[in-house]
Amino acid sequence: MWFTEHYQNDIKFSIEVQEHIYSEKSNYQQIDFYKNKTFGTFFTLDGFMMVTQKDEFIYHDMISHVPMAVNPNIKNVLIIGGGDGGTAREILRYKSISSVDMVEIDERVVRLCQKFLPQTASSLDDDFRLKIYFEDGLKFVQNSSSEQYDLILVDSTDPIGPGEGLFTYEFYNNCNRILTKEGILINQHESPYYEQDAYEMKRSHSKIKKTFPIAKVYQFHMPTYASGHWLFGFASKKYDPIKDLKSNLWNNLNLQTKYYNTDLHIGAFMLPTYVKQQLESNY
Amino acid sequence: MWFTEHYQNDIKFSIEVQEHIYSEKSNYQQIDFYKNKTFGTFFTLDGFMMVTQKDEFIYHDMISHVPMAVNPNIKNVLIIGGGDGGTAREILRYKSISSVDMVEIDERVVRLCQKFLPQTASSLDDDFRLKIYFEDGLKFVQNSSSEQYDLILVDSTDPIGPGEGLFTYEFYNNCNRILTKEGILINQHESPYYEQDAYEMKRSHSKIKKTFPIAKVYQFHMPTYASGHWLFGFASKKYDPIKDLKSNLWNNLNLQTKYYNTDLHIGAFMLPTYVKQQLESNY
Structure with missing residues (x-):
């Protein structure tokens, strides 16, 4: 038995299933946990990886450490999505962090990851700095008071299904409003390679660059996402992700990371020409 | 009908075949050409992509332009493998190049690419600077006189089958001998992600760093190779790929490229921590 994800109608990636650990249709989406020899335990939402x-460290390193190395004074963090807990796990490694609000629409994702994927979800159990809200992220930012977060991490699914509202002007405007003057927004920014992903990437970037004075994009190698070429957006009111990188400060923290390092941080913002052109195009 | 490549026994990538254009068993390997809607025409050797x-520009940009931007005085080039012609096509765009010797063990790859894949192979038709030798690359470098090439590009298959000799000390030592004092060697350097690829990556790097005073590795996003995370090696007698990069000179050439640019050049050498550790490990 194989789990298969179609990257296009005519392109698919398949993983042999040793065990289909669990399957449930929640109020929001189809949730499945599987086991595979190479990748270990993995989970899918609505059939998407x-x-x-094996490779969650790549995504979670890149969403978390890039902004933390630019502004080491970040204290209050909002995570939108991220029900598996990997993003919270990395952020909570910083002793300087005072509070993390995590807003996950689907409580079942959190509960099931706590049960089947402790590698990422054990961080959600017992840190007094973390509060989890089982709410819609779009509504949460609407109802949040202004200038209260130093960092927002949008660890979302694709803009189809429950993640859709997190790719709208309304969402980005509210993020801007509730971020402090030194605030940074990181968002899951899709991929430049396959047509539908590239379309969402351009659409998202077009909106973010109209909302924030600084809007950059950075890349990483994520083997289990379509094409393996994936992006995060870095938007901010003040900080440039390269000019304001505090390499020495970050390295002095002595955090052990498997993917991220401060040289890679710089390299990740150096994009292929065709990706730069896609992002610069008026959309 | 689908073309399927197994990345591991339990991981596979599949491409729907609109047309199986051609199939032949040459003296060296099984050669197949296919057509797919997303990727266009593609070809495989012994079942490997x-x-x-759609994505050949990525590989051919990165094997060619990185060394050319470090040493713009390169005149005499040796390509080992590269039967599809894409590497020769990119190198021959430089007017400063005087001669390119291309050594492809399997004439049938060249002839069939000329017929079915003119996008890469048309460069092999009529440039007076290019000579093609249908010989074993390992023997070719053994029989070449010393210090005659400024650049060697090893555009090889994996170290299984006909490509095997191109991952040996004997081969690297001969490359070193036939390169000028300013010589650069670029080689297809496998991938850090899946176990067998990572094993070959470490083995290859271990040999090259014992052969050349400067031995670095750089990465790129190659969606149709296993994991999408692929590497080239940059070995040289004199030039550091970052310190000696001539960005202004290269940009003044006004070559249009879809993947390569001189910022990306720098970024590509900034490797994830786990890849650096694999490469540093004594093997």
């Missing part, structure tokens, strides 16, 4: 034990 | 119309 979310997290594998 | 070599080139697709």
Whole structure:
């Protein structure tokens, strides 16, 4: 038995299933946990790969450490999505962090990851700095008071299904409003390679660059996402992700990371020409 | 009908075949050409993906322009492998190049690419600077006189089958001997992600760093190779790929490229921590 994800109608990636651990249709989406020899435990939402034990460190390193190395004074963090807990796990490694609000629309994702994927979800159990809200992220930012977060991490699914509202002007405007003057927004920014992903990438970037004075994009190698070429957006009111990188400060923290390092940080913003052109195009 | 490549026994990537254009068993390997809607024409050797119309620009940009931007005085080039013609095509865009010797063990690859894949192979038709030798690359470098090439590009298959000799000390030592004092060697350097690829990556790097005073590795996003995370090696007698990069000179050439640019050049050498550790490990 194989789990298969279609990257296009005519392109597919398949993983042999040793065990279909669990399957449930929640109020929001179809949730499945599987086990595979190479990738370990992995889970999917509506048939799309979310997290594998083998390569989750790549995604979670890149969403978390890039902004933390630019502004080491970040104290209050909002995570939108991220129900598997990997993003919270990395952020909570910083002793300087005072509070993390995590807003996950689907409580079942959190509960099931706590049960089947402790590698990422054990961080959600017992840190007094973390509060989890089982709410719609779009509504949460609407109802949040202004200038209260130093960092927002949008660890979302694709803009189809429950993640759709997190790719709208309304959402980005509210993020801007509730971020402090030194605030940074990181968002899951799709991929430049396959047509539908590239379309969403351009659409998202077009909106973010109209909302924030600084809007950059950075890349990483994510083998279990379509094409393996995936992006995060870095938007901010003040900080440039390269000019304001505090390499020495970050390295002095002595955090052990498997993917991220401060040289890679710089390299990740150096994009292929065709990706730069896609992002510069008026959309 | 689908073309399927197994990345591991339990991981596979599949491409729907609109047309199986051609199939032949040459003296060296099984050669197949296919057509797919997303990737266009692509060809495989012994069932492994070599080139697709959609993403060949990535591989050929990165093997060619990185060394040319470090040493713009390169005149005499040796390409080992590269039967599809994409590497020769990019190198021959430089007017400063005087001669390119291309050594492809399997004439049938060249002839069939000329017929079915003109996007890469048309460069092999009529440039007076290019000579093609249908010989074993390992023997060719053994029999070449010393210090005659400024650049060697090893555009090879994996170290299984006909490509095997191109991953040996004997081969690297001969490359070193036939390169000028300013010589650069670029080689197809496998991938850090799946176990067998990572094993070959470490083995290859271990040998090259014992052969050349400067031995670095750089990465690129290649969606149709296993994991999408692929590497080239940059070995040289004199030039550091970052310190000696001539960005202004290269940009003044006004070559249009879809993947390569001189910022990306720098970024490509910034490797994830786990890849750096694999490469540093004594092997």
